[in-house]
Amino acid sequence: MTGGARGAADPRHLLAIAALVLGIGAALTRPAPRTSRPARAPRPASIDIAALAAEISREADHVTALELAEWIRERRPGLRVLDVRSEEEYATYHVPSAERLPLESIATLRPRTGETLVLYSEGGAHAAQAWVLLRAAGFERVYFLRGGIIDWVEDVMSPANPDEHVSALSRYFGGAPRAGGAGKGFGGAVPLPTAGNPRPSAAAVERVRRRGC
Amino acid sequence: MSGAVAPLADAGLLGARGSLAAALAIGVAFGWCLERSGLGSARKLVGQFYLTDLAVLKVMFSAIVTAMLGAFWLDLLGVLDLGRVYVPQTWLLPQLVGGAIFGAGLALAGLCPGTSCVAAATGRADGAAVVAGLFAGVLATGAALPSVRAFYESTARGTFTLPDVVRLPYGVVVLAVVVLALGAFAVAERLEAR
Numbered sequence: 001m002t003g004g005a006r007g008a009a010d011p012r013h014l015l016a017i018a019a020l021v022l023g024i025g026a027a028l029t030r031p032a033p034r035t036s037r038p039a040r041a042p043r044p045a046s047i048d049i050a051a052l053a054a055e056i057s058r059e060a061d062h063v064t065a066l067e068l069a070e071w072i073r074e075r076r077p078g079l080r081v082l083d084v085r086s087e088e089e090y091a092t093y094h095v096p097s098a099e100r101l102p103l104e105s106i107a108t109l110r111p112r113t114g115e116t117l118v119l120y121s122e123g124g125a126h127a128a129q130a131w132v133l134l135r136a137a138g139f140e141r142v143y144f145l146r147g148g149i150i151d152w153v154e155d156v157m158s159p160a161n162p163d164e165h166v167s168a169l170s171r172y173f174g175g176a177p178r179a180g181g182a183g184k185g186f187g188g189a190v191p192l193p194t195a196g197n198p199r200p201s202a203a204a205v206e207r208v209r210r211r212g213c
Numbered sequence: 214m215s216g217a218v219a220p221l222a223d224a225g226l227l228g229a230r231g232s233l234a235a236a237l238a239i240g241v242a243f244g245w246c247l248e249r250s251g252l253g254s255a256r257k258l259v260g261q262f263y264l265t266d267l268a269v270l271k272v273m274f275s276a277i278v279t280a281m282l283g284a285f286w287l288d289l290l291g292v293l294d295l296g297r298v299y300v301p302q303t304w305l306l307p308q309l310v311g312g313a314i315f316g317a318g319l320a321l322a323g324l325c326p327g328t329s330c331v332a333a334a335t336g337r338a339d340g341a342a343v344v345a346g347l348f349a350g351v352l353a354t355g356a357a358l359p360s361v362r363a364f365y366e367s368t369a370r371g372t373f374t375l376p377d378v379v380r381l382p383y384g385v386v387v388l389a390v391v392v393l394a395l396g397a398f399a400v401a402e403r404l405e406a407r
Contacts, residue, residue, distance in 0.1 A: 023391030026384040099371040114296015
C-alpha cells in the first residue's frame with residue numbers, strides 16, 4: 001500500500017471506491033445481520049402457552065450451574081450470561097463473563113441470531129420470570145440458571161466431594177472443592193432441619209432465608 | 214441457518230486436523246503479508262508514533278475493512294453464518310489497562326507480537342528478543358493471575374460490539390468504519406508527504 005505510482009488508474013483509488021460502494025450497500029441493506037435483524041419479531045399476542053408449559057415441564061428451560069460452567073469454559077459461541085440482580089450484588093460477586101441486565105431494561109433486549117442467553121438471579125425466581133418474558137417476546141435460545149448464584153457458588157465454586165471432572169471445572173473458575181462435606185443437595189454442606197435435628201444452625205437459617213429469594 | 218458453509222469448522226466441513234492446517238496456512242499468510250508490508254522492521258513501526266511512516270495504520274485498517282466487508286456480505290449472501298462466528302468477550306477496564314501496557318511495549322520495542330515473530334523469522338535479533346520478552350510476560354501474567362483475578366474479571370460486558378455501543382444497525386456501522394478508514398488513509402498520505 002505504501003508504494004505505487006500516483007496516476008489516473010491508481011489501484012488504491014479503485015480499491016477505495018470498491019470499499020465505499022460495498023459500505024454504502026451495507027448501510028442500505030435491510031435487514032442487517034446480528035444487531036438489527038430480529039430472529040423473530042416480538043409478537044406478544046401469539047404466545048404459545050402450551051408450548052412454553054411443555055418446555056418447562058420437560059425442564060428445557062434451565063441449565064444447572066455445572067452446565068453453565070462448562071459452556072463458559074468451552075467458550076460456547078454466542079453465549080451471553082445475564083445477571084438480573086442489583087448492581088451492589090453484581091459488584092460483590094458475579095459469574096465470570098456475566099453482564100448485568102436490570103430486570104426493568106429487559107424490554108430493550110433484542111434477539112440476535114446465534115445468541116444463547118442464560119439468565120440468573122439470587123435463587124432463580126427472578127431469572128425464571130425473565131425467561132418467560134423473553135420467550136414470550138420471541139427469544140428462542142434462552143435459559144435460566146437453576147438455583148441462581150447460590151447454586152453457582154455451591155456447585156462450581158465450592159463443590160462438596162466432587163469427582164475429578166468437577167474439581168477441574170471448579171479450579172478453572174478459581175473455586176475450592178471441598179472434601180468430606182455433606183452430600184450434595186439442598187443446602188449443600190449446611191444441614192437442614194429434620195425431624196431428628198429440629199434446630200438448624202444459624203448459618204442454615206441464613207442460607208434458607210437468602211434462598212427464599 | 215440453512216445453507217451457510219462457514220465458519221468451516223463449525224459447519225462440519227473441516228475436522229480438527231483440517232482446522233489446525235487452515236490455522237497454520239492463515240498464520241503463514243498473515244506473517245508473509247506483514248513481512249511484505251515491511252512491518253518486520255522496528256523502524257517502520259516506530260515511524261507510526263512519530264507520524265513519519267503510517268504503514269502500520271494503513272495495513273491494519275485495510276485488513277479490518279476487508280475482513281469486515283467480507284464477513285458482512287458473505288453473511289448476507291448466506292455463505293457465512295455470522296451468528297456462529299466467535300466474538301471475544303469484553304472486560305472493559307482490564308482490557309483498557311492491557312491495551313495501554315501493550316501500547317507502551319509496542320512503542321518501546323518497535324514490534325508487536327505478530328511482527329516480532331516475523332522479525333525473528335527473518336533473522337533479526339531484536340525480533341527474537343521481543344519474542345522472548347513476550348513469553349516471559351505471558352508466564353508472569355499467568356503466575357500473577359490469582360492476585361489480580363478480581364480486577365481481571367471486572368466490568369464484564371459479554372460480547373460487546375460496535376453496533377451494541379452506538380446502537381445503530383450493523384450495516385450503518387460498516388459504512389461508518391469504511392468512511393473512517395478511507396479518511397484515515399487520506400490523512401496518512403498527507404502526513405507522509407510532508
